[in-house]
Amino acid sequence: MPRFLPELPHKHGTPATTAVVLVNLGTPDAPDAPSLKRYLRQFLSDPRVVEIPRPIWWLILHGIILNIRPKKSAAKYASVWMPEGSPLRVHTERQAKLLAGYLGEQGHHLTVTWAMRYGSPSMPEVLARLKANGATRILIVPMYPQYAASTTATVVDEACRWLLQTRNQPEMRFIRNFHDDPGYVAALEKTVRQHWQSHGQLTANDRLIISFHGLPKRSLDLGDPYFCECQKTGRLLAERLNLQPEQYKICFQSRFGKAEWLQPYTAPTLHALGKEGIGRVDIICPGFVADCLETLEEIAQEGRDDFLAAGGKEYHYIPALNEDNRWLHALTHIVERHLAGWPSKAAIDPKAQETTAGLAMKLGAHA
Numbered sequence: 001m002p003r004f005l006p007e008l009p010h011k012h013g014t015p016a017t018t019a020v021v022l023v024n025l026g027t028p029d030a031p032d033a034p035s036l037k038r039y040l041r042q043f044l045s046d047p048r049v050v051e052i053p054r055p056i057w058w059l060i061l062h063g064i065i066l067n068i069r070p071k072k073s074a075a076k077y078a079s080v081w082m083p084e085g086s087p088l089r090v091h092t093e094r095q096a097k098l099l100a101g102y103l104g105e106q107g108h109h110l111t112v113t114w115a116m117r118y119g120s121p122s123m124p125e126v127l128a129r130l131k132a133n134g135a136t137r138i139l140i141v142p143m144y145p146q147y148a149a150s151t152t153a154t155v156v157d158e159a160c161r162w163l164l165q166t167r168n169q170p171e172m173r174f175i176r177n178f179h180d181d182p183g184y185v186a187a188l189e190k191t192v193r194q195h196w197q198s199h200g201q202l203t204a205n206d207r208l209i210i211s212f213h214g215l216p217k218r219s220l221d222l223g224d225p226y227f228c229e230c231q232k233t234g235r236l237l238a239e240r241l242n243l244q245p246e247q248y249k250i251c252f253q254s255r256f257g258k259a260e261w262l263q264p265y266t267a268p269t270l271h272a273l274g275k276e277g278i279g280r281v282d283i284i285c286p287g288f289v290a291d292c293l294e295t296l297e298e299i300a301q302e303g304r305d306d307f308l309a310a311g312g313k314e315y316h317y318i319p320a321l322n323e324d325n326r327w328l329h330a331l332t333h334i335v336e337r338h339l340a341g342w343p344s345k346a347a348i349d350p351k352a353q354e355t356t357a358g359l360a361m362k363l364g365a366h367a
């Protein structure tokens with residue numbers, strides 16, 4: 001097998017161009033068991049996601065999980081599937097289109113596209129297409145506000161694996177996090193305030209739950225900053241909303257397996273609040289910038305059932321930022337900061353290109 005991916009011969013005078021790629025986790029192609037099996041196999045085989053010794057994990061994954069979970073998860077996906085496809089995919093695609101528009105309005109000449117870390121369109125596929133179309137500078141935007149090795153770092157890993165196979169590498173940058181970006185937190189604040197305008201303010205007997213995807217607790221002990229970044233996002237949001245410490249709670253959802261994960265867990269917290277006589281819960285998931293299975297099914301549906309079954313009266317899931325214009329403005333500014341120094345605003349001067357190519361010819365280089 002050749003060591004490097006095939007390339008077109010190098011040509012002088014090819015204009016340098018910039019691309020931005022939004023990358024989210026990935027999602028199955030369809031809400032059925034075979035698609036779920038393919039997706040979960042790829043996702044859960046990543047050693048960044050599950051840090052159990054490989055032979056033991058291989059047996060658990062192939063012997064148990066991939067035989068049981070696909071069918072169960074497919075039914076859950078079916079309950080949130082949109083006419084255009086998986087919510088995560090639909091929102092990510094729309095976000096890329098809107099971001100392209102906002103960056104264009106700011107005078108940038110660049111390509112904005114999207115990829116998925118697991119499933120399709122894959123990162124190698126998208127990066128190869130951008131390169132074939134002439135991209136020489138690529139900014140990768142992992143769509144995770146809070147850095148985690150199991151999400152952000154796997155995006156960087158995948159891009160680096162592609163670079164390792166690439167002869168003529170584009171220049172590449174990565175956004176690490178934006179958990180405390182004022183624009184992002186202001187967009188979250190706006191969605192909560194708008195929700196309160198429609199559904200009424202919280203009373204002393206109501207709570208705002210700020211729920212993030214969980215991680216094994218061990219990741220915190222091993223140096224992953226995710227927990228602290230979630231706490232900071234939650235605190236900044238609560239401060240902007242003028243909430244007192246007893247009016248809100250930061251929790252962690254989506255626990256997987258038997259090990260201890262970051263606490264407090266969302267589902268038992270909802271149950272306990274219902275039992276304690278808390279009347280209403282509003283719940284927001286700031287770590288998900290696009291609605292997906294984990295928000296629409298686990299939080300909006302299962303969470304409601306948990307809280308109401310325990311005695312709660314009113315439960316509201318506040319949707320993810322999705323295509324919110326304040327959020328897309330914030331994302332535009334985050335991206336612009338990371339484009340600094342790349343001449344994406346400079347008009348490409350065809351004369352200058354010609355001159356460079358002509359000069360190269362005169363000097364005897366190949367065209």
Ligand SMILES: C=CC1=C(C)c2cc3[nH]c(cc4nc(cc5[nH]c(cc1n2)c(C)c5CCC(=O)O)C(CCC(=O)O)=C4C)c(C)c3C=C
Pocket residue numbers: 025026027028044049050069073086088144148150151213214215216226254256287288291292293294
């Ligand atoms: C097995 C361990 C898992 C870790 C660690 C993990 C971290 C993690 N995940 C997200 C964001 C998302 N996860 C989603 C789905 C999902 N997550 C896991 C497991 C781990 N996640 C599984 C098995 C699944 C699949 C669904 C299921 O079968 O239950 C999604 C939704 C994808 C979709 O298609 O809608 C997102 C988004 C973060 C941010 C994170 C660590 C911080």
Ligand SMILES: [Fe+2]
Pocket residue numbers: 213254
């Ligand atoms: Fe997950």
Ligand SMILES: [Fe+2]
Pocket residue numbers: 227228
């Ligand atoms: Fe901390």
